[in-house]
Amino acid sequence: MSACISPSEQALRQQLLALSEAGLPLVDDPWAWLAERLQLSLDDCLALLQRLQGEGAIRRIAAVPNHYRLGYRHNGMTVWDVSDEEMARLGPLVGSQPFVSHCYRRPRREDWHYNLFAMVHGRTAEEIDDYRQRIRELLGNACRADDMLVSSRILKKTGLRVASRTAGDTPTV
Amino acid sequence: MHLDDLSRRLIDRFQHGLPLCAEPYAAMARELDCSEAAVLDALALLQQADALSRVGPVFEHSRAGASTLVALAVPEERLEQVAAQVNQHPEVNHNYLREHRYNLWFVLTAPHRAQIDQVLAQIAAETGLAPLDLPMQRAYRIDLGFPLGDTP
Secondary structure (H helix, E strand, O other): OOOOOHHHHHHHHHHHHHHOOOOOOOEEEEEHHHHHHOOOOOOHHHHHHHHHHHHOEEEEEEEOOOOOOOOOOOEEEEEEOOHHHHHHHHHHHOOOOOOEEEEEEEOEEOEEEEOOEEEEOOOOOOHHHHHHHHHHHHHHHHHHHHHHHEEEEEEEOOOOOOOOOHHHOOOOO | OOOOOHHHHHHHHHOOOOOOOOHHHHHHHHHHHHOOHHHHHHHHHHHHHOOEEEEEEEEEHHOEEEEEEEEEOHHHHHHHHHHHHHOOOOOEEEEEEOOOOOOEEEEEEEEHHHHHHHHHHHHHHHHOOOEEEEOOOOEEEEEOOOOOOOOO
């Protein structure tokens, strides 16, 4: 959330979000398409995108694949009980493995002891078992217990659409 | 879906970022050593086949509000009913069935943490189940995609 941006810049960001969060049309120049609608020059539009990415409000501007449709039908949420002292070293190490798509530290709860989550994807069950084993080797003795929760069904996957909510609810970009 | 060579290289090369310049598809075509029309055709085909979820910016919503990962341990025979109860909340944007005692896993996103707490309380009341609330404390990697490598 950017605290020190002008109302006109804020409006511009909201408009950009509404225009692009569901994907851009496949036209020859998507940035020119966007610039025209935002009433910006192409250069200003590219600068805005770069600024938002630099600030972290945009993670990436990309061709976003649907891995499930590409045959990556197996996903495993691997969970690990990692010693707190070792987390600063091991969290980034697990997160940097090329087969890990998401990796987060989360709190332990009374009924839940795992504090490191790493999502792995594969085309076969063996592939994700192998990834789990590789993470296990990286963590070594710093890990007391682990599990892998495989998904058997997707019950809802809307992809977040913030701009389509009511105006009052819309968080700032 | 089977990917041809161009589509595979296109995804591997550009799932992390598109060129931010005038006529980006022409720039991609130069890198992929094909025509701009071939890039656009490949993208259109991938999108039609739902192999591409979109082309464009991926916004970082967690900066713009609050979110958490939630798990419920749902008795097998109540799964459909509980999943429906959970999904009717607009704050729920992913919901997966997983093989574990905690078998229902979903993400809640809202402008403020107070709203998350409210939804958690509502879900607890509606389902009679105690939600496990696991907000992110630290991100070590956030979905930057992964290489497709070779098809088997």
